[in-house]
Amino acid sequence: MAAISEEEEAKLERFLDWLQVNGAELGGCNIKYSDSRKGFGIFASTETSDDVLLVVPLDLAITPMRVLQDPLLGPECQKMFQDGQVDDRFLIILFLTFERLRINSSWKPYLDMLPTRFGNPLWFSDDDILELNGTNLYHATELQKKNLLSLYHDKVEVLVKNLLILDGDSQSKVSFEHFLWANSVFWSRALNIPLPHSFVFPQSQDDIGECPSTSHSPETAPVNSNEEKGNLACNYNFMRSGDTIWVEGLVPGIDFCNHDLKPMATWEVDGTGSVSRVPFSMYLLSAVAQRLIPNKEISISYGNKGNEELLYLYGFVIDNNPDDYLMVHYPVEAIPIIPFSDSKGQLLEAQNAQLRCLLPKSVLNHGFFPQTTSTIRESDEKETERSCNFSWSGQRKMPSYMNKLVFREDFMTGLRTIAMQEEEINKVSAMLEELVESRPGEQPSETEVRMAVWEACGDSGALQLLVDLLNAKMMKLEENSGTEEQDARLLEEACVLESHEEARDLDGRRMSRNKWSSVVYRRGQKQLTRLFLKEAEYALHLALSSDY
CATH class of the missing domain: 2.170.270.10 (SET domain)
Incomplete structure (x- = not known):
């Protein structure tokens, strides 16, 4: 300490x-x-x-209800919220931005305790952000920063400035960094709170009028008053489960x-x-x-959060994180240019197929090459189950490797459909037409369409496409930051500065905390890509051997 x-x-x-x-x-x-x-x-x-x-x-x-009740913020926020211009999270972020700038805020003792800078990529320097190039976080951070800048200029800057003037403060200046700070505070500290229904609605609806106003007290006095126990709902849209109402807040x-x-x-x-x-x-x-x-x-x-989520939201990573995961996806924008895109699009919809797949590190223990450093969870096992487990005509046998396949069936369904050849599409159409003729007025179910596609295609086309996707992912990762082994050497030799400030007088070994986090994260992505590629290649080998 x-x-x-x-x-x-x-x-x-x-x-x-x-x-x-x-x-x-x-x-x-x-x-x-x-x-x-x-x-x-x-x-x-x-x-x-x-x-x-x-x-x-x-x-x-600090919840959305509190913001909607605020005598200064409330009226403006209710207007934007009811018009659907903003969501409940924005309300809290706006509240934090405003209260941080208020000279006599009753929340000052709390806000003064919060970090002034964060380790998430939104706060990275231009050099540090390049360490993420080739990963999902690189473009996600660019897009998020662009969206936050737009939101700040469109809805925050003028509003907070006017509210400060109404509060008697014409000196304080709001900046994008204040809004960025509030955004990082929310995402790194907010909880999904199961509030009792009787707390949110302390009175019968007949007794509730307009939302009561409360004046801000000095920082040594309580932030609440008894008058505030009126309508905490204030037109807020809740996620309700029985007598519990789930609300995000600090x-x-x-x-x-x-x-x-x-x-x-x-x-x-x-x-x-x-x-x-x-x-x-x-x-x-x-x-x-x-x-x-x-x-x-x-x-x-x-x-159970992987390093991608930990770094993006909380600003830290865990070396050798057992909860790490890999996101693999087929680009939706490529569908219109693939052969027979219309037919394949209809089949994808009929099967409720997915074109992205979250691959937890822990499912590798269920695969061909188990990793002894992680444990399989019941939820991961369920993800590998095949929804249809018998052949349409009896000609195609269930593969012996099915129980070892670590890739989700709804994702495999999507890849099978994307990889279909013309004769396979025709075969599926013929099977489904025959089924419709035998049951006039009844359309094939999702499972029946999946069965027909699998009967026509098997797994080899989908697995080859998956191998191609994983190879492309690895190539993109290594093209921008080198190999997994190079990252491992960097981490072994690094002398990490215990702050988020940039390292000065770098000698090749001294490394900023931001860079260290980036290297740990991207090395984990390369490791998982390598391991899942090995699984996919072996499954492809078995699929080609078992195809009739």
Whole structure:
């Protein structure tokens, strides 16, 4: 645990006081500085005796409902939201942008604790972003930055400027970096919160009028008032499941938990206070059997996320990530120029075929060449099951390799259709016409069309196309950044700077944290491409051997 400056220490003290004033309880943990990569984190305290480590009232959560109720932001946001111009995530990002610039924001103790820069590719320098060239993230980042710039100029810049003037501040200037900061805060810290229905709708609909207004209090006072417990819905569109309404938002305090593959805690929502003793609260719960070691960082899991998602959203990667994955796709824009594109397009639609496939590292344990470093999950096994497991005419036998094929059947269905030759299309048409004639007024089902296509084509054409796609992917990765072995050497020799700033006086070994993250991510993509290519090539060999 690293030391921090007096200024950072003072910010932390103000934030802890702010949490306490707003009803949060840090019974079994403390918030402390972790390191330059993680920033602040949550650590077990010496007094830890209860499984409930931290409790935060849901009134403190930053949700779309809060934004729509804001006396300054609310009217403008409701107008844009009801017209479908923006979504619920934009509301929170706009709120963060505005509150960061407000001189007397009641959220200042919290916002001052958040990072000012991030490790996701949107914050990369021009040199660092080139390290991603050839990967999915390179173009995704370019496109996202372009979209954010457009959104900022179209909907944020003038609105925030006018709101600041209404708030009595004509000096503060909003910039794209403020909006970029708020976007990164949201995507790296937001939770999908299962709010109790009675919290979102505390009154009967007959009693609810317009959304109440609340004035912003000084930073030493609570951010909520009792008047705010009116209509929290405010025309917001919820995802509802029974008595639970799922809402994305930030929960100050809980959001300082960092990610780990072996989490020590999890968070839960308590609608009645039966566990946390605070009704309508979120609490951090120990997930380990033994008592937590004092001053040890308490981590949670952000989910089974590959390095592509971790880097893009959270700004970090995990070396040798067991949850890594590879995205393979056939370009949709190429369909109009392939032979018999109209017929193939109709067949793709009839089969509900997919032209992209997410390949988790863990499914390799189910394949021809198992990887002992990862474990197969039940969900991965289900993805490999074939939807039709018998031949249309009995002439084509089910291949012996079927249970070892790691590629999803709906993706294989798409590739089979794309790779079809003219005689195969004619054969499928004849089989389906015969079926329709035998059942007047009834169209072939999705499974029946898939059976006909497989009967006519087998797997060899699809697997050859898959091999070509994986070879093209590897070529693109290596063309821009060298081989997997070269990346491995770079990482072995690198002296990584523990910040997101660019390395100075580079001697070939010193490496910025951003570059290191990029190399770890792209090496993982090359490794997975190599391993899945090996699977596809062996399956192709078996398919060619078994075709009649």
